[in-house]
Amino acid sequence: MATIVETPPVSPAAAEPKGGLWAWVTSVDHKKIGIMYGIAAIVFFVIGGIEALFIRLQLAVPDGTLVSEDAFNQLFTMHGTTMVFLFVMPIAAAFGNYFVPIMIGARDVAFPRLNALSFWLFISGGVFISSSFFLGGLPDGAWVGYSPLSAQPEVIRMDFWVLGLAILGVASLLGAVNFITTIFTMRAPGMTLFRMPVFAWMQLVVAFLLAFSLPLVTVGLFQVLFDRNFGTLFYDAASGGDPILWQHLFWLFGHPEVYILILPAMGIVSEVLPTFSRKPLFGYQFVVFAGAAIGFLGFGVWAHHMFTAGLGPVAETAFGLMTMTIAVPTGIKIFNWVGTMWGGNISFPTPMLFAIGFVAMFTIGGLSGVTHSIVPADTQQHDSYYVVAHFHYVLFGGAVFGIFSGVYYWFGKVFGRQLNERIGKLHFWLMLIGFNLTFAPMHILGLNGMPRRIATYGDGLGWNYWNFVATVGSFVIALSILVFLINAIRSYRKGEPAGADPWDGRTLEWTTSSPPANYNFAEVPIVEAVDDFWYKKYGEDEDHMPVRLDTNPLDPSALDDDGEFHVHLPSPSYFPILLALGIVTVAYGFLWIPVGFAVMALGLGIMLWAIFGWALEDIDHPMGGDDGQGGGHGDDDDPGSEVSEQVPAGIGAGSGGGE
Amino acid sequence: MTATTENPETEEVQEEYADHLSPANYWGIALFLAVVTAVEVAITYIPDFDGTVLVVSLLVLGAVKFLTVVAFFMHLKYEPFTMNFMFYFGLLGALALFIAVLLAFEALFDSF
């Protein structure tokens, strides 16, 4: 770590804004890491999408023979795993990494190197799981990995799944700790918790959900791993093990996971709707509290995934009622979003279209969710295509639409050039039509008795028509994604320059240049209100009409005069990627014990090198990044140097300003 | 303000509780913990002291030790609200969830 004593005007990492490959690999800059998260996530999104297309082609007609049962099971297992763990979570992390620090007026996250480690662990985990394709086949135990099926030790495939998820879990856990710390300790002066943008709030809630839910599934993963490899008996019914335990441990994580996937999208929408309605978010505090409530209740409803497992009427009643209650905060959010648009001056650029699409589609998913809380009805819907339809309306109509809203909203800020609006609108309408064409019929299919995860279905069951429609729809979605990729590449090259504040935005990220300088703010902003930037641009007259103020609240870095800003930044480090490499090497070795012991030793060697290198990079702070593996105990200590320079911020001193 | 301003508050906080407790206090607390442990072990050997009474008293004594270490050895008592919130929230969460799970297995009350 560069010492604080003699600080170069701008640190090496800062010297070259873009930099070569090495600059990216060793970068500890939250913005670079955010971009890498985003690109990697999109790549996995395409992979998962291709898997989905194969699934739909196989099911387009009865008794499909395009792929074998074996291949089909691998396809849907990896489609689920990829989309959940390798697309939605990382792309939410991409937005979080890039914008949370800027939105709260910080220059980086609390632990930049730990942040890089999280990213490289995510890459390692993703590559690890996917590499099974070349090493005996992809995992084929469904993304929920129910034991004892997942514990049947014949095939190596589920070992890839278990270990890969463990690695991804560590990555997310470290990320969560990092974000909790960043948001609690590094907010700019005056940025009280209740002046934070809703997006930052939702990321905070997500971080807590991750921190508290990941360890639970980690326990289950270790149990399956040991059952498969060391003859433990956790899920062996013959000797008294209980397969249902896995379902509890998995869904104790798995249900909060659903909110981990959707809350960031809700945060994005809560930023986009006000901007393009030219009104503040309706009921800011209620939206925040509703988000927190959803997160909290999310821990109390896991067993509604087990209504057919035979929990008994009492437990079923309890969890049914708990599940119903979640509809209340969800409703609050939806109503407040509509309230935000109400009476606004609404323009419809692509981000807004996706945001409105989110609200509309997510509402449908929410309503079908209520029908699941009606336990007896759920015994018909459970594990049928009705459920598939439901969670795609939540996670595609919800999360993915929200994510694309964010992509179109912030692309200009990140790359300096706006995405093309015409192509963007084409993308939106194609995706909206394709999405509904694909997943609306699945409600009908499920109610008509089609179970999920079946590789073929018989003719004469009355499922042919809607299955075909769904397949057609899935290709419309694929087309829309193609349109998006073209738009992204084209606009990155020669899109129109974004400028600092293209949307007349409300939050701090719009005060910086596009893309922001690598130190984010030349002057740490001083915050006085929710939507601080807006209220530095507009006042309000007595009847609450906005009045343009003739101020220029942009950060100096966004202004033309390029002055020298003496900002000390953490210097790059290759130890995070090295540590991730070591961990994944150990994982590979584990798969081929005893031969693998050699590989594991090698991996451990790399890990030790990385850890000590990490530690000695800054002699003040030894044993850095200790034990990233195992239960995920990575009590890291990144040097306080680059963080202690952050101007400390107000901690949740209650009521949101601005009102 | 320039970016490289050090953060004085943090230091102050440390001073603040640095001398909340003296080594003497710590020895005292340790003694207390040792005694509680001794009592825990002892009561398991009292023949006609068992069943619910034993279970409850053991759980209580364990909780006392747990909280004493957290509050004083880990200084959580002197830390800001945020840290207390995170830890105790996690603690209560864990308790609630796993009581629920064991109830679902009807395995809670025959656990002891």
Added chain:
Amino acid sequence: MAIEASQPAASTLDIRKTAMWAFLASELMFFGGLISTFLLYRARTNGGPGSEELFDIPFTSVSSFVLLMSSLTMVLAHNAWERNDERQLRLWLVATASLGMVFLGGQFFEFSTFVHEGLKLDTSPFGSSFYLLTGFHGAHVAVGVLMLSAMVIISYRVGLTKARGMNVELVALYWHFVDIIWIVIFTVVYLLQV
């Protein structure tokens, strides 16, 4: 400017301690899962030996006491560090690490006796869950010992004055956490099962 008015007291949160507490909260969930797995499987001995036959309370009481006292030495080390008393600091760090190793030795002895008496990882769900729980705790202790040793080395190499970050504090938190987890295990897994 009206910032003072609108700006509450600056964050007094120490960055790395906040992270540590968040991490420990998460670890609570991890051990919660392991402990409740054990409670679920405690009686499922699958014909193998059960807790009554195996557990040797006097022995475990001693090793529990050892770990408990290591918390004392740890907090004394921390106190010495706050008083910038490098000599005392090293002394107590070494003491803590040693007690930790004594505990690990005890656990190793206990495991080998249990295996000798016929409780292996693959004997019964009881065995599996017992070893997984105590094993993971042991692993945490081992990591703690490593960190303590590292601290001692650092202390000799460059010293651990107050100005040099808060590693003693972080290691102390981690170490005490390992101790409180054992307090729970000792009560719930040992005392309540015999």
Added chain:
Amino acid sequence: MKAGLTSKLRRRRPVLAGLALLVLVLSACSEDLPQNSLAPASERAQNIQDLFVLTMIIATVVFVLVQGAIIYTAIKFRRKKGEEDRPVKQIHGNTKLEIAWTIAPALILAGLAVPTVQTIFENAEKPANALEITVTGHQWWWEYEYTDLGIVTANEMHIPVGQDVFLTLQADDTDVIHSFWVPRLSGKRDVVPGHINTLTISADETGLFLGQCAEFCGLSHANMRLRVQAHEPADFDAWAAGQLAAANIPAEGDSQAAEGWELFISKGCSACHTVNGTEAVGGGINPGPDLTHFAQRDTFAGALFDRTEENLRSWLANPSEMKAMEPDLNRGMPNLGLSDEEITALVAFIQGLS
């Protein structure tokens, strides 16, 4: 002119969309739906249906209101040409409204909760004087044991109309989780190794009711189908009598069937398949369906294929080619490498097991 047309189309856009949707739905020509959960044929399935319909009505109302509000807002408050900076009132919220739309949904849900809880407990009750069947899920077929009648059969369940059937659901310790689902007769219930679950079904009308495994159970999950045949009581008794009759074992001789019977023993079929009252006790580490009255069934291999001569021939020739299985892992029928003659003989034998 062309511009005029496009603009006309643009104005008609919603109408066109509506038409497209209509066409889409209408062309869902009414295929018959043997597994339709919305066509209940039993009291319990009906309870579920009523509850679902009630929920759907409420959900539809909410749906229309919310989507209506979104669309109305988007149109009414849209920015029109040249009012880029039309100022709008900066409303930060309205606590009364918030409370209202917190309480309203809560009340609706409370209303829904009452019938839900009732139905949960109603459907969980164990019925009086029910026909008791123990269902065992295997990778990838179903085994039914009529505990009172002493009948064992596979995949095709026969029940008397109008009588409750109390199912005890179980799986072998070495098996995985399955889920028993006949949508028209009741909701589904998982079959979990190490657990005993129960489910009550019944049929109000005679006829064939289809179902299949609903919990992913490995390679051939999709091919683990089942059927329930509901008879008039008299017909059911007749069927039961037929099942209880002694197996039709061909006498010694050079008939193909007799030859098949010998092969059945010598080739080791009898290690997995039971034929009651003979040396073919079956069971074993990789149990197969009880074949005592195989010829009384319409289908085989997880109710996947009709019990026809040629199906049986190709099945015996190479089972895993017709239905994905893992015989080497003791999951499913192995390929015994039979010659055509042997196959002919075996088919003759099992087709004779009426």
